[in-house]
Amino acid sequence: MPATDPDSAAPLTAVLALAEQVGGTLRVAEGLLQGRRMVDLAGLDRHVGRLCASALDLPVAQGREARTRLVLLRMELDRVTRQLVPPA
16 A cells, blocks of 8 residues: 555554553553452453564564553553562
8 A cells, every 4th residue: 555545554553552552551451450459451451463464464664663652551460460460
């Protein structure tokens, strides 16, 4: 597709939308954990799997554009994970 084709950005837009969905779930989970509430992350692995698969399918240039958001998302996931594991 030519670079001027508006649909050429669709894969990147979809990946960023999936990243935002996962990020929103993680922010809600983090808030609940901080309030010492129960958190159910069932299904999160499916969303993350879809995100990873979609990101891997991006053209190289779009993958580079998505990289920063995906790295930040990984940091959010790590932060939530640390809160899930009780201190030793």
